[in-house]
Every structure is written in C-alpha cells, then in structure tokens.
Amino acid sequence: MDLLRNRREFLVRVRSSDGAEGIAIPNSMHMIHTYPIFLNRVAPFFVGKDARDLEGLLWELYRHDDNYKYQGLALWVCVAAAEFAVLDLIGKVAGKSLGDLLGGTLRRDIAVYRASGNRGNSPEEEVAYLQEIVAESGAKALKFRLGGRMNKNVDSRPGRTEALIPLVRKTFGAGMTLYADSNSSYDATEAIRIGRLMEEHEYAFYEEPCQFDHLEETKAVADALRIPVAAGEQEFSEDRFLWTIANRxxxxxxxxxxxxxxxxxxxxxxxxxxxxxxxxTPHMSGSGLGYLDAAHFASCIPNPVPFTEYKGSADVPISSETSSLKVEAGMIRVPSGPGFGIFVDPSFVRESRKVTTN
Known part of the structure; x- marks a missing residue:
C-alpha cells in the first residue's frame, strides 16, 4: 500500500500478491497534515492481510497499537484513504461496481445540490454566486452558509443571515429546493430563531445549527422545529451516531x-x-473526488435525501467508460464499471512521487 503525491493531490495505490491493483484519491486537504499517521499506523497494518476480510480488518486496525487514541479526523481520513483503495481493488477483481460491493446499486442517476462555501460576503454577492453555479449545472437544489461558524451567535457580518434567507427564496422561487448550513454557529435559542425564519421560507433542511458536539442542544432544536435538522459531518463515533438516531x-x-x-x-x-x-445524506468533503464518492454512496443506500451535495472536482485527470463524470441538467450518472468505475490518467500516476516519512 503506497501513498503517492502529484503536486497538491495524493493517491493511494494498493496491490495484491497476484498483481491486481486498486487506486483511490483521498482527502488531500487533510492528508497533507495527517499522512504520517497513514504511513506509520494505517498502511503497514494492511500489508499481508486478506482484502476480503476488509470489514473485520477495520475494527482490528482501530485496536492495533492503540490507534483508537488517535481517533477523529486525523485517524479516519487515513483509514478512509486505505479503505477506498482496497474497495477499488476488490471491485476490479470481482468485476463489481462499488455500489454492488456494498449491497447493490439502487439508482445510477443522482440529483445534486450545488453548495456554496462562501461566508461573510453580502447577501447580494452570495445570491449572484448562487445564480452562477445553478446556471452552470442546472441544479434544482442549493445550499449556502449562515451565521459565523463556531462564533457563538455572532454573524459573519451584521444582519447577513436574516437578509439572505428570504432573498435566496425570492430569487430562485418556490421550485428550488433550499438547504442552509450554520456550521455550529448558534446556541439552541438562537438556532431555533433562525430555524423559524427558514421554516417561513420553506427550506428543506437546516444543517448543524448548534456546536457539532453539543448533541442535546441540537436535539432541542430538532424537537422545536418543523424543518428537518441535519448533522454528522464532524462525527467520528458510531456510538454517538447510534445515540443521535435512537434519541432522534x-x-x-x-x-x-x-x-x-x-x-x-x-x-x-x-x-x-x-x-x-x-x-x-453524505457530507461532501471539499477535496479529492468527494463529489464522486458522495454519488456512489447515494447510489446504494436505502434512504437518501432527494439531492446529494456537489462542490466540483479536484484537479485529478480521470475518465470513465460509463459516465461523463459531469453534472448535466442537475444530475450526475454514477459509474458502473468495476470498483469506482474510473481511470486515473496513467501519466498522472507515473509523475507522482512516493511519499515517505523521511
């Protein structure tokens, strides 16, 4: 299992003893900081193991050499990078797509929502940007950012949120599905106030209204509002997800x-x-091939929301025989070829250098 780097992008390449190969594009935005954990604690564990035992190996990796002490983004980004490559390998050997490996592909055409990463611009500037990304994609759903991101009820600029919520609805009309993300901006009282405004303008979900690890506050908001509340981007504990689901x-x-x-x-x-x-719904990391990963996930889970996040592609030259890999009329077709169903340009791989801890 090798970690390769080509400029800002990383690749994971895994090879079996009989010569099969899998390749994955990890979250380069975070791998640049966490790659020593991948090289020292994750990749060596997989060498010599049976790839068919992948699900059980994930638990053994978590236990191995006290890796659980590193849990959080630093560990799990590295585990995901390895898992993606092994899944690609298994899929290519078995001649199965990723969705079919994970229980069966249920849908291949995924409706997307375009997401803005802006915060702090004026409401008018944000609406102009949202119009641009809708025009280029044909998306029928949008998400934008509210509040001040972990800023204890202080908006990124005074009055931006209260002006933006009705302005986006007025601009795009009743036919556009709208989501908004506060990125842990509020306490429960303020989150409910903002949520009431979103309800007034018929938004479809309200993402991470309270600080992400304040589960009780987030539940209070979900209990108080009619608008669905979404969260989980920052979660790394299966038990906390279980609590959140069991306690609604x-x-x-x-x-x-x-x-x-x-x-x-x-x-x-x-x-x-x-x-x-x-x-x-999968949260889409803004790095790697996050848009493709999210589409594959939405293709095989039994309970996706109507639209899946799309933020655009990383600077990695890829192609597919079964998909254009582009958003067309608001939809993206999930590749149906073996593994992830894509080909990384061989010259891009050849130009990549092997990453070491030296």
Whole structure:
C-alpha cells in the first residue's frame, strides 16, 4: 500500500500478491497534515492481510497499537484513504461496481445540490454566486452558509443571515429546493430563531445549527422545529451516531465518507437511520473526488435525501467508460464499471512521487 503525491493531490495505490491493483484519491486537504499517521499506523497494518476480510480488518486496525487514541479526523481520513483503495481493488477483481460491493446499486442517476462555501460576503454577492453555479449545472437544489461558524451567535457580518434567507427564496422561487448550513454557529435559542425564519421560507433542511458536539442542544432544536435538522459531518463515533438516531437528535444523519473513515462505517450509519425511519445524506468533503464518492454512496443506500451535495472536482485527470463524470441538467450518472468505475490518467500516476516519512 503506497501513498503517492502529484503536486497538491495524493493517491493511494494498493496491490495484491497476484498483481491486481486498486487506486483511490483521498482527502488531500487533510492528508497533507495527517499522512504520517497513514504511513506509520494505517498502511503497514494492511500489508499481508486478506482484502476480503476488509470489514473485520477495520475494527482490528482501530485496536492495533492503540490507534483508537488517535481517533477523529486525523485517524479516519487515513483509514478512509486505505479503505477506498482496497474497495477499488476488490471491485476490479470481482468485476463489481462499488455500489454492488456494498449491497447493490439502487439508482445510477443522482440529483445534486450545488453548495456554496462562501461566508461573510453580502447577501447580494452570495445570491449572484448562487445564480452562477445553478446556471452552470442546472441544479434544482442549493445550499449556502449562515451565521459565523463556531462564533457563538455572532454573524459573519451584521444582519447577513436574516437578509439572505428570504432573498435566496425570492430569487430562485418556490421550485428550488433550499438547504442552509450554520456550521455550529448558534446556541439552541438562537438556532431555533433562525430555524423559524427558514421554516417561513420553506427550506428543506437546516444543517448543524448548534456546536457539532453539543448533541442535546441540537436535539432541542430538532424537537422545536418543523424543518428537518441535519448533522454528522464532524462525527467520528458510531456510538454517538447510534445515540443521535435512537434519541432522534436530528432528522437527517450526515456522515462524511472521508472524515468518518470510509464507506463501510458510513453504510452502517445509513442503515441504522433507515431502520429508524430517518434519511441520510453524505457530507461532501471539499477535496479529492468527494463529489464522486458522495454519488456512489447515494447510489446504494436505502434512504437518501432527494439531492446529494456537489462542490466540483479536484484537479485529478480521470475518465470513465460509463459516465461523463459531469453534472448535466442537475444530475450526475454514477459509474458502473468495476470498483469506482474510473481511470486515473496513467501519466498522472507515473509523475507522482512516493511519499515517505523521511
């Protein structure tokens, strides 16, 4: 299992003893900081193991050499990077797509929502940007950011949130599905006040209204509002997801495939939520091939929300025989080829250098 780097992007390449190969594009935005954990604590564990035992190996890796002490984004981004590559390898050997490996592809055409990462611009500037990304994608759903991100009820600029919520609805009309993300901006009282405004303008979900690890506050908001509350981007504990589902702490669970440690762990969250009658949507990491990972996940879970996040692609040259890998008329087709169903340009791989801890 090798970690390669080409400029800002990382790749994980895994090879079996009989010459099969899998390759994955990890979350480079965080791998740049966490790669020593991947090289020292994750990749060596997998060498010599049977790839078919992947699900059990994830637990053994967690226990191995006290890796659980590193849990959080630093560990799970590295585990996801390894898992993606092994899944690609297994899929290519078995001749199965990722969705079919994970229980069966249920849908191949995924409706997307375009997401803005802006915060602090004026409401008018944000609306102009949202119009641009809708025009280029044909998306029928949007998400933008509210509040001040972990800023204890202080907005990124005075009055921005209260002006932006009605302005976006007025601009795009009743036919556009709207989501908004506060990124842990509020306490429960303020989150409920903002949520009431979103309800007035018929928003479809309200993401991470309270500080992400304040589960009781988030539940209080979900209990008080009609608008569905979504959260889970920062979560790394299966037991806390279980608590949130069992206690209806949110309405929509939102694991991040990279931050939470991969497809297998995230599928457990989706299936637990499904048993409880709740929906699931993947949070899309803004790095790697996050848009493709999210689409694959939405293709095979039983309970996706109507639209899946799309933020655009990383600077990695890839192609597919079964998908354009582009958003067309608000939809993206999930590749159906073996593994992830994509080909990374061989010259990009050849130009990549092997990463070491030296």
């Amino acid at each position: 702490g949110v309405d929509v669970v939102q694991p991040d495939l990279h931050y939470y440690g991969g497809f297998i762990r995230s599928m457990r969250v989706a299936r637990m939520a499904h048993e409880a009658g709740m929906l699931c």
